[in-house]
Amino acid sequence: MRAWWREITGLVLPVACGGCGTARTLLCEECARALYGPAARRARPVPEPAGLPMVHAAAPYEDAVRAVLLAHKERGALGLARPLGAALAGAVRASVSRPAGRAGPLLLVPVPSARRAVRARGHDAGRRIAMAAAGELRRGGTEARALPVLRQRRAVADQSGLTARQRVANLTGALEVVAGGGRLLE
Template sequence: MRRAAAQALALLLPVACGGCGLHGAALCDSCRAALTPAVARHDVAGMAVWSGLSFTGPRARVVRALKERGRTDLARALAPALRAALRAGVTGSARRIVVVPVPTSREAMRRRGYRVPELVARRAGVRGARLLAASRTTGDQRALGREARARNAAGSLRALRAAAGLDVVIVDDVLTTGATLAEARRALEAAGARVVGAAVVAYTPLRSENGRSPV
């Protein structure tokens, strides 16, 4: 009966799996299983960054669907990965930790209409504090290599005065070179915050030979 009901609903509201494109389900069983958190630790300029997934296969396609195709329904499926990464990042801390999402650029906000890191954090049951803001416009990172990303991100963020004295964990969607996270850390520490680490939904394990990023 459940299968019949799902098939009837699919006829009225066509939907495809965000991970493989299979019609009839927002996320098929196989792709849902691929989103099971596998926490890993990374180093970005001496800062510990924890990821919940690798940005590969169906996991990458689900993240892309959320970021580029308006599939906000998939944020809930990605939430466990971010939640697991956050738990790993704050384990052992006796002080209150404030979660600070990386801000979305104006261009991306106009295009999407929502902030990806904040959305996934909310679905994970975490309320982020908007303590970071853009201080200048940056170019599209997707076609840039490591050094170009660092130059593009440098000086692009500022932190609010309210960040002073806080212990914070930075949250973003995907870790590629770490340029954005490093810039977020610089801005927060310049405002007097103590950055204890960062957490991301997914990390990019490999880069193509031409140095371009897949996101």
Template sequence: MDLVLGGRCAGCDRPGVSLCPECQHALAGCTAYRAWPDPVPEGLSVPTATAEYGGVVRSVILAHKEHARYALARPLGEALAVAVQTTLGAGRAAWLCPVPSSASTVRQRGHDPLRRLSAVAVRRLRRSGYDVRLADALAVVRRPQDQAGLSAQQRSANLSGAFEARSRWAERLTGQPVIVVDDVLTTGSTLAEACRALAVRGIPVLGCAVVAATRRRALPGS
């Protein structure tokens, strides 16, 4: 369909399919690594990413998220599965808990991109023999302000109390391995808030898994 209608690669903008072989390899060839931000926000569980947020990876994530290019969910979700698998270590089972978006954000975009990626990751891991399931255990209870331009410290304050664990999931996840997932890690404040919201309901987080992480260094006063 892309060839007939004149589609372009989301990674390099070349005419053709949604993701050309070279850009697909840039995602599939990533190796998971520990992606601690600097400074580390309080309460953040061990974060794992599969790529640096930039270049092809950034373009593909934005095309899927902001421009509803659904076909990109598969390569992105498979990259997320690699981060989840590394987070599990020797374990074979876990619940994947996506960082939630507000209802208004989902309506504005016309879809929930992170949940779609998470579902792809679950299917990919289950085919590989892992007992991994999706848990929509978090909800937005206070919409934070726009994070653009905020320091790490300001982002943490802005997100404080933004999420809450859903009551129907609290008992179900108690004592279960839970991994919080997101598409991008910047300062880690969003993931830390998700970890906090689960922890206050007695749900410890095994780790956090993301597709990509920004290369961040501590700035004076941040």
């Protein structure tokens, strides 16, 4: 119900840029440039977990980019899912090299938000952005699907403010594949 109400009020009330607050635009040109950046770049956490595949970031998580993501995630600016998905799709394109002859769609598996966070926000931001990214990839000619097959098996602490090492400890063993989800990943 809360998400539905936000959608209706978004039609009636004026919008402001999720990054800088400029009136009458969901995402101004300057904040869009920060989000889309020149190109996705390699991102390496410290410490880098063993076996971590090559990861790319759409843009540095700072300033306008951080504000846009938080506007979508915490303040319900649902219209930002599409530009955030487009940025994620750019990072996916930079990261993924598909082996020749690999059949089937590219699968985007979002990390689920805690149930209590989804209830409080009225939506699962990561899932919404992954679905938008899959749509952007399909529009660009890449067969892709968002496949929400992970769930939290135990409670985790809020990740904001944690160091990379603390985040690893916080999430170790916290996620599992939902029943029947494994066959969808094959």
